Amino acid sequence: MSKLTLIGGITAAGQKLNITISGKKISELTIDTPVAGNEILDITGSLIIPGLVDLHTHLREPGKEDAENVESGSRAAVKGGYTAISAMPNTDPVADTAGVVEQVFSLGKAAGLCDVFPIGAVTQGQRGEQLAEILAMAQSAAKVRMFSDDGHCVFDPLVMRRALEYVKMFDGVIAQHAQDPRLTIDAQMNEGEISAKLGLKGWPAVAEEAIIARDILLTDHVQSRLHICHVTTAGGVELIRWAKSRGINVTAEVTPHHLLLTDDLAESYDPIYKVNPPLRNVRDVEALREGLADGTIDIVATDHAPHPTESKECEWQAASFGMIGLETALSVVVKTMISSKLMTWSDLVDRMAIAPARIGGYAEQGKEFALGNFANITVVNPNKTWVVNKDASMSKSRNTPFHGLELPGVITDVFFNGARVLQDEKVIGKI
Amino acid sequence: MTNVMNGADISRALRRIAHEIIERNRGSENLVILGIPTRGAFLSARVADLIAEIEGKPIRRGTLDITMFRDDLRMRAPKALLPTEIPLGGIEGTDLIIVDDVFFSGRTIRAALDALGEMGRPKTVQLAVLVDRGHRELPIRADFVGKNIPTSRDEIVKVHLTEIDGSDEVLIEGQR
Amino acid sequence: MNRHLLSINDLTYEDAVLILDTAAELAKISDAPVKKLPTLRGRTVVNLFFEDSTRTRISFEAAAKRLSADVINFSAKGSSLSKGESLKDTALTLQAMGADAVIIRHGASGAPARLADQQWMTGSVINAGDGTHEHPTQALLDAFTIRKHLRPGQKDLSGLKVAIVGDVLHSRVARSNVLLLHKLGAIVTLVAPPTLLPVGVESWPVEIAFGLDLVVAKSDVVMMLRIQRERMADLFFPSEREYSRQFGLNGDRLKMMQPTALVMHPGPMNRGLEISADSADSLQSVIVEQVANGVSVRMAVLYLLLGGSPLSAENSKVLSDKVVI
Numbered sequence: 018m019s020k021l022t023l024i025g026g027i028t029a030a031g032q033k034l035n036i037t038i039s040g041k042k043i044s045e046l047t048i049d050t051p052v053a054g055n056e057i058l059d060i061t062g063s064l065i066i067p068g069l070v071d072l073h074t075h076l077r078e079p080g081k082e083d084a085e086n087v088e089s090g091s092r093a094a095v096k097g098g099y100t101a102i103s104a105m106p107n108t109d110p111v112a113d114t115a116g117v118v119e120q121v122f123s124l125g126k127a128a129g130l131c132d133v134f135p136i137g138a139v140t141q142g143q144r145g146e147q148l149a150e151i152l153a154m155a156q157s158a159a160k161v162r163m164f165s166d167d168g169h170c171v172f173d174p175l176v177m178r179r180a181l182e183y184v185k186m187f188d189g190v191i192a193q194h195a196q197d198p199r200l201t202i203d204a205q206m207n208e209g210e211i212s213a214k215l216g217l218k219g220w221p222a223v224a225e226e227a228i229i230a231r232d233i234l235l236t237d238h239v240q241s242r243l244h245i246c247h248v249t250t251a252g253g254v255e256l257i258r259w260a261k262s263r264g265i266n267v268t269a270e271v272t273p274h275h276l277l278l279t280d281d282l283a284e285s286y287d288p289i290y291k292v293n294p295p296l297r298n299v300r301d302v303e304a305l306r307e308g309l310a311d312g313t314i315d316i317v318a319t320d321h322a323p324h325p326t327e328s329k330e331c332e333w334q335a336a337s338f339g340m341i342g343l344e345t346a347l348s349v350v351v352k353t354m355i356s357s358k359l360m361t362w363s364d365l366v367d368r369m370a371i372a373p374a375r376i377g378g379y380a381e382q383g384k385e386f387a388l389g390n391f392a393n394i395t396v397v398n399p400n401k402t403w404v405v406n407k408d409a410s411m412s413k414s415r416n417t418p419f420h421g422l423e424l425p426g427v428i429t430d431v432f433f434n435g436a437r438v439l440q441d442e443k444v445i446g447k448i
Numbered sequence: 449m450t451n452v453m454n455g456a457d458i459s460r461a462l463r464r465i466a467h468e469i470i471e472r473n474r475g476s477e478n479l480v481i482l483g484i485p486t487r488g489a490f491l492s493a494r495v496a497d498l499i500a501e502i503e504g505k506p507i508r509r510g511t512l513d514i515t516m517f518r519d520d521l522r523m524r525a526p527k528a529l530l531p532t533e534i535p536l537g538g539i540e541g542t543d544l545i546i547v548d549d550v551f552f553s554g555r556t557i558r559a560a561l562d563a564l565g566e567m568g569r570p571k572t573v574q575l576a577v578l579v580d581r582g583h584r585e586l587p588i589r590a591d592f593v594g595k596n597i598p599t600s601r602d603e604i605v606k607v608h609l610t611e612i613d614g615s616d617e618v619l620i621e622g623q624r
Numbered sequence: 625m626n627r628h629l630l631s632i633n634d635l636t637y638e639d640a641v642l643i644l645d646t647a648a649e650l651a652k653i654s655d656a657p658v659k660k661l662p663t664l665r666g667r668t669v670v671n672l673f674f675e676d677s678t679r680t681r682i683s684f685e686a687a688a689k690r691l692s693a694d695v696i697n698f699s700a701k702g703s704s705l706s707k708g709e710s711l712k713d714t715a716l717t718l719q720a721m722g723a724d725a726v727i728i729r730h731g732a733s734g735a736p737a738r739l740a741d742q743q744w745m746t747g748s749v750i751n752a753g754d755g756t757h758e759h760p761t762q763a764l765l766d767a768f769t770i771r772k773h774l775r776p777g778q779k780d781l782s783g784l785k786v787a788i789v790g791d792v793l794h795s796r797v798a799r800s801n802v803l804l805l806h807k808l809g810a811i812v813t814l815v816a817p818p819t820l821l822p823v824g825v826e827s828w829p830v831e832i833a834f835g836l837d838l839v840v841a842k843s844d845v846v847m848m849l850r851i852q853r854e855r856m857a858d859l860f861f862p863s864e865r866e867y868s869r870q871f872g873l874n875g876d877r878l879k880m881m882q883p884t885a886l887v888m889h890p891g892p893m894n895r896g897l898e899i900s901a902d903s904a905d906s907l908q909s910v911i912v913e914q915v916a917n918g919v920s921v922r923m924a925v926l927y928l929l930l931g932g933s934p935l936s937a938e939n940s941k942v943l944s945d946k947v948v949i
Binding site for chain 1: 711712730731732733734735738739741743754755756757758796799822823825827828934
Binding site: 513517518521522523525526527528529531532542547562566567 | 642645646650652656660663927928929930931932
């Protein structure tokens with residue numbers, strides 16, 4: 018069995034650690050002396066962290082493969098330091114049956130670059146009316162534990178209640194896209210001074226906050242588990258903080274772009290900044306950063322949303338909502354949270370690897386380095402910077418809002434189940 | 449800076465031009481005096497007043513802005529328009545006197561002729577200028593000239609009028 | 625002036641006054657026997673209308689033709705172009721055709737900005753109305769009309785009280801007018817039910833009134849906006865009757881207006897809904913004149929944007945009469 022020792026790396030906690038990978042697992046952890054006979058990879062000066070875990074990824078396969086497929090999405094994930102991603106079900110057909118989730122699951126295995134865990138739809142066709150065959154999906158080979166109608170809100174409170182109750186059978190979790198559809202008909206951007214000036218229909222913060230409030234109370238009432246996707250509002254953060262103080266089992270995620278970007282970017286009318294939920298104002302961004310720092314928001318999730326160029330090269334109203342984000346996520350979090358001293362690297366590892374794996378129930382991912390664990394490791398040079406170039410993205414799509422931006426933190430190598438899938442910043446081979 | 453005409457010189461020149469216009473046109477019956485803004489307009493008003501004083505009756509007068517008819521429009525940023533006021537009765541069949549301050553390449557007058565062409569058909573069009581500095585680029589001539597001042601191309605002729613500059617004088621700037 | 629006219633914010637105070645002054649001079653052309661100037665000869669102006677608007681399109685066409693420009697009309701409505709993709713391809717076609725200026729009306733806010741920004745074409749982009757965002761030349765002709773009647777011989781509209789009445793939320797005319805009237809020193813009051821005022825209007829340089837009776841007597845100008853009947857279905861107000869009663873310019877309110885005050889409307893009007901027939905046809909109404917003034921103002925805009933050398937991307941100052949030739 019091949020053995021590779023990474024020497025010279027430092028953990029997020031600041032400790033020197035040499036890791037030896039044998040086959041798929043970690044076989045040795047030492048402080049200084051490299052073991053003779055092993056292949057050596059010198060990563061002095063770099064951080065070694067558990068492979069990142071994303072709970073919110075749009076892979077577009079089946080149905081919209083012009084924008085992305087499981088394989089290209091996996092490549093983008095690896096480039097961004099992720100060893101596990103979660104495929105949202107708003108595909109075509111929707112992933113609301115065991116058949117489709119198993120298809121996505123095996124496509125992920127075939128690509129072999131990272132774990133691809135399908136998320137199942139809550140309702141049939143994501144139409145919000147009838148529950149999907151949640152149990153069948155949970156019992157399938159994909160072993161789905163998280164369910165979401167992401168893209169749409171589960172708006173009917175009765176449907177949401179039933180879904181929350183139903184998943185208690187197997188300790189599943191419902192991930193809600195909080196957006197009251199009646200308050201956001203044809204909404205284009207955050208409702209506020211900027212939208213009033215630009216003549217773009219507003220998406221008011223209350224449309225998110227009201228659903229969050231309702232679902233927290235429902236979750237408490239039926240004693241189930243709730244996860245709030247892409248929180249964007251200060252009010253939402255406050256509600257979640259209150260819920261946790263009452264012991265209600267709710268978790269929440271924030272995207273990297275909502276930690277950095279604000280709604281004034283829409284003034285250019287460039288739909289690269291068009292996203293759902295929308296970019297909000299400075300006060301919201303500050304609240305989100307505080308919430309992520311103090312753990313009110315449990316994780317960072319990318320909401321990686323690829324779209325073909327033509328759907329972003331038009332007038333705002335006709336453009337698709339969404340930004341890609343797998344490749345820039347870590348760097349944006351470093352820039353917004355670590356460079357600003359709001360979080361430490363240990364916090365980052367928790368928010369981007371450990372907590373996501375725990376919420377998603379991914380047993381082999383997001384673990385502190387320990388003997389016998391699967392070797393899912395990401396190597397980061399925290400001091401180097403890089404300039405985002407949309408034309409160099411691994412994803413099939415180019416819709417990043419960060420093109421031209423210089424960001425801190427370069428991911429150099431990634432190991433997925435022991436295999437080196439990213440080498441010197443290049444995505445190589447698969448298992 | 450050299451002064452080539454002072455206030456008294458300008459007064460005398462304008463008075464002579466007024467008399468010449470009346471003489472050439474055998475009276476003032478059919479006259480319309482149009483000045484090219486900015487300074488040509490002030491001069492034309494003075495000439496019209498002088499003719500009115502001599503003849504003892506009002507003289508029809510106005511202004512003609514030629515900005516839109518310039519042949520060098522494409523070479524620079526658009527210029528602000530100046531007022532065009534055509535007297536009641538129009539210019540049809542009149543003896544029209546165009547008045548300008550400095551006569552140089554002739555392009556301003558060509559533009560003025562184009563502008564007039566859109567408005568009607570005068571019986572005659574005559575040109576009165578305070579200063580003729582030579583260097584014509586087009587075959588256009590003046591009928592009434594205040595003063596001939598030979599200049600070299602790179603000299604600048606400045607006309608100051610009390611109405612806008614506070615004093616009456618003609619100055620030449622440059623190597624002399 | 626900027627190379628493009630997408631929003632009133634593209635104009636400084638001086639730019640706006642210059643446009644009004646230039647329009648005043650050009651207005652005299654319509655009294656001349658030959659209504660043409662050679663200024664834009666050889667220039668190509670394209671009317672790119674993605675939304676129906678015969679009135680505005682004809683106004684721009686007349687303006688361009690009076691300056692001797694070549695006019696090409698491109699109506700995307702009803703053609704095979706699909707939404708979204710068409711803008712870029714259309715722009716590339718126009719560039720290939722050598723358009724010096726594109727006058728664009730589009731249903732999507734920001735479409736002219738996309739055209740101008742993307743650098744798909746080198747000509748000037750003039751916004752003839754984009755979604756609910758702005759309609760700069762309408763505001764300019766409104767300001768021109770007001771100045772002509774209420775501040776003749778003066779530069780701007782200082783101190784004039786203007787009431788803008790109606791569906792401000794969805795009105796690009798309102799947005800442009802608020803910006804321009806404020807820039808020119810007028811005091812603006814928006815009159816509308818709260819449902820038809822945008823969130824964030826508190827930061828606009830305006831007063832707010834929830835009924836026309838509150839302002840009609842002291843306004844120098846009452847500018848009525850068209851109210852669309854479909855807004856009722858979207859729950860903005862309960863009935864036409866209720867709307868009219870509170871916000872309509874009916875005969876009684878017309879009598880309350882100062883005799884010198886103006887009645888304005890950008891058109892098209894819903895006679896009987898936001899404005900009674902009497903008010904529309906009253907002596908104080910300048911609604912028909914607004915249309916005529918539109919041509920002069922648009923001529924001024926075309927001249928100032930296109931009449932000189934092809935402008936670089938930077939602002940270029942219009943020269944005063946100090947240049948000697």
